[in-house]
Amino acid sequence: MKNTRSLNILRQAEILMPGGVNSPVRAFKSVGLSPLIIKKAHESKIYDVDENEYIDYVMSYGPMLLGHGDARVIKAISDTAKNGFGFGATTETEVELAGLVNKYFPSMEMIRLVNSGTEAVMSAIRLARGFTKRDKIIKFEGCYHGHSDSMLVKAGSGALTTSIPSSAGIPVNSSLDTLVAVYNDLETVKDLFLNHKREVAAVIIEPVAANMGVVLPKDGFLEGLMDLCHENDSLIIFDEVITGFRVSHSGAQGLFGLKPDITCLGKIIGGGLPIGAFGGRRDIMEYLSPIGPVYQAGTLSGNPICVAAGIATIKAIEEDDAVSKANEASQYLIKNLKDEIKGFDDKITMNGIASLLTIFFKGRDVNNFRDVMKSDAILFKKFFGIMLNEGIFIAPSQYEAMFLSSKHSKHDIDKTVLAIKKAIKEVLC
Numbered sequence: 001m002k003n004t005r006s007l008n009i010l011r012q013a014e015i016l017m018p019g020g021v022n023s024p025v026r027a028f029k030s031v032g033l034s035p036l037i038i039k040k041a042h043e044s045k046i047y048d049v050d051e052n053e054y055i056d057y058v059m060s061y062g063p064m065l066l067g068h069g070d071a072r073v074i075k076a077i078s079d080t081a082k083n084g085f086g087f088g089a090t091t092e093t094e095v096e097l098a099g100l101v102n103k104y105f106p107s108m109e110m111i112r113l114v115n116s117g118t119e120a121v122m123s124a125i126r127l128a129r130g131f132t133k134r135d136k137i138i139k140f141e142g143c144y145h146g147h148s149d150s151m152l153v154k155a156g157s158g159a160l161t162t163s164i165p166s167s168a169g170i171p172v173n174s175s176l177d178t179l180v181a182v183y184n185d186l187e188t189v190k191d192l193f194l195n196h197k198r199e200v201a202a203v204i205i206e207p208v209a210a211n212m213g214v215v216l217p218k219d220g221f222l223e224g225l226m227d228l229c230h231e232n233d234s235l236i237i238f239d240e241v242i243t244g245f246r247v248s249h250s251g252a253q254g255l256f257g258l259k260p261d262i263t264c265l266g267k268i269i270g271g272g273l274p275i276g277a278f279g280g281r282r283d284i285m286e287y288l289s290p291i292g293p294v295y296q297a298g299t300l301s302g303n304p305i306c307v308a309a310g311i312a313t314i315k316a317i318e319e320d321d322a323v324s325k326a327n328e329a330s331q332y333l334i335k336n337l338k339d340e341i342k343g344f345d346d347k348i349t350m351n352g353i354a355s356l357l358t359i360f361f362k363g364r365d366v367n368n369f370r371d372v373m374k375s376d377a378i379l380f381k382k383f384f385g386i387m388l389n390e391g392i393f394i395a396p397s398q399y400e401a402m403f404l405s406s407k408h409s410k411h412d413i414d415k416t417v418l419a420i421k422k423a424i425k426e427v428l429c
């Protein structure tokens, strides 16, 4: 595989940008390879600056459910741009996007648009604290909710009640208000509620976890969690930044028939452009400024070009039934892989739902972060390298999902299955 141009750009990038990237996972550190420098992408394919072609299962880490470069979205972006890039005042299209979100997420009775998933979560948490007049938040080990201080927290060793920052630069004090529970383990949540009676503003969760690899909620787990929240007068926040418009049109809450108090969205609702949204019960949302006491703002919030891309994406998803198409692609992949990995039950676990999939290099069940951490990083590293050589781009980390799109063809998947088969044989045998 040619890589002269990529290596040249990488050298300059590493001088000018920390790690040569604007988001850490892109540096390929955990797989020890030099990162891809991308030139363009089309439908299910992505191309680096050396003209190498890959079938893309990263899909910008989720937004591209329609595949890359959907003509309807391109048209919406260019038509909108002709009329100006931003105004600092409300546009009709913001109301239209809020209406579309509300149509699919009726639990989001009122909506505020922001610029990223991180911002959506950060603001939702402030809102929950303002509304309940409590400070503590419960999150789950291995769930990712963006990079705001209070969400970059891990369980300390020893007692479940201590948490510590998972990044330098975060005041220890800001981590003390975030309590960490174990995914799929209601007992750990009960303990936290017991130890912090009437102190917990909200519990935040990825209703399908996709940032420690894909980990599915066990039957009854989310329902039990919501009951615990109600019993304790705490709010439940669903972070559906990945799952929204993917695991169903109405996200995980639609799929499982649940109604959270607050929901965070991002990724797909911008169709690849930067956006985020949070929304929920009207009485809670009315706590937001300018009508309530919880301050939140954004110069570029509701940016007309991002909003146009979002509207066009959601409409195109409706028109194509893209959720089902991506699901079918995923099902076809899983069906064909199952036979290939039959003999490796003790070494590989495949977790998948809808168009999300992770192959863990760990035998049998993967139900929480502790299970995930038992997967074999060295095997994953080898696996990733072989896949890339075969022209398949998956995220360079065991802790990410494969994202399928409505544009992944049978032909793409047949090629992918052959590559996975080859990679697994080489890695495990």
Ligand SMILES: *Cc1c(COP(=O)(O)O)cnc(C)c1O
Binding pocket: 115, 116, 117, 118, 119, 121, 144, 145, 146, 147, 206, 211, 239, 240, 241, 242, 266, 267, 276
């Ligand atoms: C990606 C993601 C975020 C953060 O969104 P950004 O746009 O990267 O800030 C938050 N929560 C979940 C579940 C995500 O997958």
